[in-house]
Amino acid sequence: MKKLILTLLVLFPVCHATYGQTKDLVQTDGFVNPLHQANVGRIAFLPDNIPIEQLKESDFLTSFELKPVSDLSIRPFLANSITNYLHQLAPDVPADEIITKGNYQFSFYVDGKLIYKENLHHGAGLKKHTTTTFRVPITTSKGEDWWAVYMFNRFLLRGGEDALTDGTHQLKIEMRPYINLGQEVKVGDLIALGDIKLIIKTPELTREQIAVQPIQPNSGWELSKAAVDTQKIEEMNRLIALNKLKEITSVVVIKDGKLLLEEYFNKADRNTLHDTRSVGKSFASAMMGIAIQEGYIKDENQTLDKFYDLKQYANYSTKKDSVKIKDLLRMSSAFNGSDSNMESPGNEEYMYPTANWVKFGLDLGMDDKKISGNQWDYFTVGVVLLGDILNKSVPESLEKYADKKLFSPLGITRYEWQYTPQKVANTAGGLRMSALDYAKFGQLYQNKGKWNGKQVMSQQWVAKTFTKYLPIPGRTNEYYGYLFWNKTYTINGKDYETFYCAGNGGSKIFIFKDIPLTIVVTAKAYNRPYGHPQVDKMMQEYILPAVVR
Structure with missing residues (x-):
């Protein structure tokens, strides 16, 4: 031996x-x-x-x-x-x-x-x-x-x-x-x-794997006759089939309010309910706007002490009392919590194993280096608090209120919530629905809150949501609104500004500001380093060049 x-x-x-x-x-x-x-x-x-x-x-x-x-x-x-x-x-x-x-x-x-x-x-x-x-x-x-x-x-x-x-x-x-x-x-x-x-060995692909997918009947959308650069979409489809663009499950494009592209990959189809993770945070923003519009919450300037007796929680300070709803909507509260820092006491990973997520959030101390409203720091726990505030403020429950005031008007009937340990609809993320229904949500914002002639959400709330409040640290020309991200793509020398929802894995709903374009990409590259960058590549090199000609 x-x-x-x-x-x-x-x-x-x-x-x-x-x-x-x-x-x-x-x-x-x-x-x-x-x-x-x-x-x-x-x-x-x-x-x-x-x-x-x-x-x-x-x-x-x-x-x-x-x-x-x-x-x-x-x-x-x-x-x-x-x-x-x-x-x-x-x-x-x-x-x-x-x-x-x-x-x-x-x-x-x-x-x-x-x-x-x-x-x-x-x-x-x-x-x-x-x-x-x-x-x-x-x-x-x-x-x-x-x-x-x-x-x-x-x-x-x-x-x-x-x-x-x-x-x-x-x-x-x-x-x-x-x-x-x-x-x-x-x-x-x-x-x-x-x-x-x-x-x-590069696999041999069939024509069917590469071709632009025909839109099947009964989508619920009027079909668009706008031009598409099919070569761009076919090249994207080829890369998805080769797994060079990984774990993409759908791409839907709405132009001028009409369905232009509907593509599915990796065993997904029109009936798939996609787990888009933090895309669900943007639905919390929508529900807050509707609740304010109907008077169940006064406005986004209300502070936490109007909803909780914060002296009953750990680490009390008047600084915690003064955190506003809009600070949580803008990811700018002074809580000692940051999802980008695993050492942060308020990192979301420390919340999930606990028996009461709201108590976890309200027990957190305040960060001496932060002033509420002054800086952006991604903080999932804050969105859980928004969900709890909504749940205790609207009739019956957040889940039933959302169904009545948002989903039913949009004709969305198939969806699945995840829940907090207290059985409250989880606004941190995980709301599952089809790609076409996510497109309805995006198009509602594109329509400035209106759907089929009905004002589901106020135009003023859409405008507030789509305001560039704070820059995203470490990113050039990227900002944050009310639980929506903002960035600008440049295609052939022309800028296209978009507000968008984003979730772990690469799922996104893009609502473009100056052109009538809504794009949904769903993906399940959860926690993978390529999850978000590859969707940017798809938008920059394939989808946008194909549809904004």
Whole structure:
């Protein structure tokens, strides 16, 4: 066995000398079985999730055909845990603190060329003190929610897809530990590596997969006779069929109030109820406007203390009393909550496991660095509070009120709410409906609140909603209204400004400001790094050029 290990260390030249110089900080699982011991320093490629106790060396892949949708996993066989590897780099940092400062560094090579390197976020991974081998998928057909899948997607987006052209390529992955010490990021020696031949074949597509889809009867919309650049739409359809544009489920275009395009992909059809996640937040904005119009809520300048006795909740301050409805509509309240910061006490991920989401929100403290109304910071919990305010203010319940005042007038009869733990319609997101019904919602705003001659929502509320109140930090020329986003596309030198709803996965409803155009895109690329950028690409390069000629 000693001879076998020495042979493998020659084949997989991983440096362990450095890691033997400092005593381990924690006790690990060690070598979990002889296969692990025999392959220390190797990253094995596997076709599926094979338990370690059933795994054989004959299961290790040397080649793999990487299809648009496939299942490929890796299993690193390590000599130590990440905690101990980091301890070698920073011996003075305690165990519980060290794992918040570092993790594994992955490097991806194609045909010997470094394509992408990532210092994995410290929150990703398994039991960092003890784990010495683990399996993670890097591609999946099962929708597995793993950090490694997201990382591999980032590799593809940032050069990997361009490098993996048709043919056979050598993919190599290297692992090292890294630690961020503030002024310095230290990277350790190689701890594992593996390579595999990837076979890339572009699938043959049928004419039916590429062609503009004919609109079937009984859509409920008058059909448009406006011109469409079919070549642009066919090229988009080709990329969707090849999974170059991933997990897109529908595209609907309404021009001059008429149905121009209706396309479905990835097993979706006209009857599919799409989970568009935070697109549902914009419905909360609509319901607030209707409730104000009917006098159930005075106006959006009302403050939280008019709806709650905030002294009954934790972290009371007069600053909390003065948060206005419009601060929550504009994502500009001073609550100590930010969905863009996992360390924030009010991050939505900390809300979901709790028994009472409203109490979670009202218990939050206020951020000393924020002034309500002055800055934009995405805050899902605030929209949950808006939903609760609506639910307690309108007749019966928010769910029944929305059905009577919004959905029924639009002829929307098939939809599904998600609910909070208190069984209130969830305004944070998850409202499911068909693509054509989402188009009705968008077109209501395009019509300035009117539908079939009836003023469902006041024109004044639409105007307030479609006002650029605050810039989006880190984005050029992008703004936020009342739970609607704003941006401008430039096509052939001409600007097209749009307000839009957006949800995790890439789903969007676009309402264009100066042209009679409403566009719905639904997608289920949840938490994937390409979810929103690929929809921007679709709009910029295919959909808008095809329909604004």
